[in-house]
Amino acid sequence: MINFDKFELDNGLRVIVHADNTTPLAAINILYQVGARNENPNRTGFAHLFEHLMFGGSINVPSYDEPLQWVGGENNAFTTNDITNYHLSLPAENIETAFWLESDRMLSLAFTDKSLEVQRSVVIEEFRQRYLNQPYGDVWLHLRPLAYKVHPYKWATIGVSEEHISGVKMQDVKDFFYSWYAPNNAIMVVTGNVKTEEIKRLAQKWFGDIPRRNISKLEIPQEPEQIETRRLVLERPVPMDAIYIAFKMPGRMAADYKTVDIISDLLGNGKSSRLFRTLVMEKKIFGDIESYITGCIDTGLLIIEGRINPDISFEQAESEVFKILNELTEDLSETELEKVKNKAEATLVFGYIDILNKATGLAFFEMMGDANLINSELEEYQSVTVKDLKIAIKKYLKIENASILNYKSIKN
């Protein structure tokens, strides 16, 4: 059970405090409700580039990192298709420094040309390092537009191309900031060796005078139901063939979300999972295979990805995977379900040991509607039945609902 207090400032900033006096540290997580799904299709990668710019100095403080380092702090950030999330940890007695820095960059950035110019290059190098200069690195640049035709999940957070990043202008940066970065579009969570009353005082002092802003109301186009299998073949100079099968699944808050999550665990999480056991260890069809979900707010994906052994065709590999999916609807036992639930329990307990992870988790669930959802997560997994699973497998893991990418190895 993660206990917390919650309050809201007049400007709409929601603040959550989880006190833990067993640590000398405090952590702060600030979640802005903007991600790649909120981008203009002609300026993709922008939310992520913007995350970089948030470290380029704010209106009154030329450097974000240096003052934080001065007081023993450490920070980082990440951008997903749904959110942009900033987090830090520092010795608890120095927490006011973090309030100063975070509030100033919520108030306004410095918007310097130098920062924009340099971060454009840095992000392009990130694009190359993670997506272009790695074997199989470009899979998601192709799998997303195959699976999504309408929803902005069709592009990756890094963006569709280097050109989208290199073409960004300062006016774009300013417009984005004032459309999305605002107290009424943020959730702040403070955890660690702190007291709620003190956090209230600091929040009011540093964030209280930041004005509310008009948050962009652009509707996100939702993905229609998929009715036929989609296929794509990529030929690349990689050593082995690989297959990626993406099934559409319900978003985070939908009733079936946890059921499908459990299915992905049964199929391909761990050495005892069905796909790994049968297709790697016994039949030797794949060198490795796994299954996982993307965990998005809107329509997400359940992915099965595997490296195919030499002399096995794509057709055979695919049909073996679907054979396993069929078997799952026939002989699924209570014990197997219990195993996956036990795993989910351990994952949750281990996942929330650290004050920083607790802060990020609380912020995420608050965005989803209520921070207290963090405390009912396990119960929700535990209430899934064998019957639920069978129904969900038939509903979602069917070939018409699949986008299949064959990543074909060719000689260089």
Next chain:
Amino acid sequence: MEILNRNKAPDFRLIDKININTPKIYKIHETIPVYVLNAGTEDVIRMEVVFNAGSKFSEIPLVAAFTNMMLNEGTHSRTSKQLAEEFDYYGSYLQLSADRDFAEATLYTLGKHFDKTLDLLTDIILNPSFPDDELSVLLDNKRQRYQIDEQKVKTLSAKKFNEVIFGKEHFYGRNAELSHYNLIGSQQLKDFHKRLYHKNNCNVIISGKITDDVLKRLESNFKVCDKVDFDNSFLLQTTQPSSDKKHYVEKADAVQSSIRIGKPLINKHHEDYAGVQILNTILGGYFGSRLMSNLREDKGFTYGVGSAIASLKDAGYFTTVCEVGAESTNLAITEIYKELSRLIDEKVDNEELGRVKNYMLGEFVRMFDGPFAQSDALRSVIDFDMDEKYFENYLTVLKNITPSDLQNLAGKYFQPDTMYEVVAGKM
């Protein structure tokens, strides 16, 4: 109502004390040291069993890794499938790894399942059967991984760098090659296991919520083999660094190059080590480092650049690491040397040194926060037959080190003309 001055940093306090939790040390079965760190609020346990059984103890480099990986592929009483089912059923997680010095099995489990999962951990460490079928699957799988890794510029530069600074034949400098996978058979692994997974050759570190029951259970269950000959000797070799300073591994289709610049260096046992770590932090050891500020935040050459001082049991080394756009490779190299020279030519100013000291003190607090962080910290000293005094000494050095001390260390260890330079990619 107070008037807010956003231009001025709030008051802060310097960290003057770090709580270093001292482990309780027990001996079970008279010889096995068990380090116990009872900490944290959650009912979780991490148990690490570390053997002196890394790759330096075998002639073929892969023997250690495969012996380690095969532990949970079958025991005399459980098949590979049963082991996987049972570990997963209890929601536990087993991590097997082997490096050049050590091989370990680490169990993460909820406290309520400790009894059951300890049985499994004990079984795989004591009674592995090394079945041929599972071995052949694992060999195929890892061969594939190897081929994929060989396409990454960072793998190519890391391997070359090893060879260059230690020598191709040295047990720290040699790299696994594709052909080595064909030399692995189950008998070698059995022999290696018998020789080194021995009670006189291991440490146990257990952290989390550790009750008396946990310790009793450990004493009665964890009966590590003591009946065979035990020999953890290995062929001592002197390192033979390359006679050429510059090395280039070309990868024609690369859009980025991976650069490593570095050299063999002192390890944890040396009295200059803490000071050199501080110097390295300034150079490339944190986000605000000189290399990051220069190559990333000023010039935009790279997504990330860093440097590290690494300790191996019988050696140490220094290296800078980055991947840069192919067209910027030469410019980036020039800047790295410039930053090395700057540490030698100019004293670090007090503002920068103060910031680094405070940042590192914060890192110290983080290093000892929570049961698993503490056991990581502990592990980093007991691997070197040291104890928590290492950290006390480190803290003393950190608090007292001066710009002149750092300049002297830079002159002694960071001379650009002593560095080896490896580029993999395109330039």
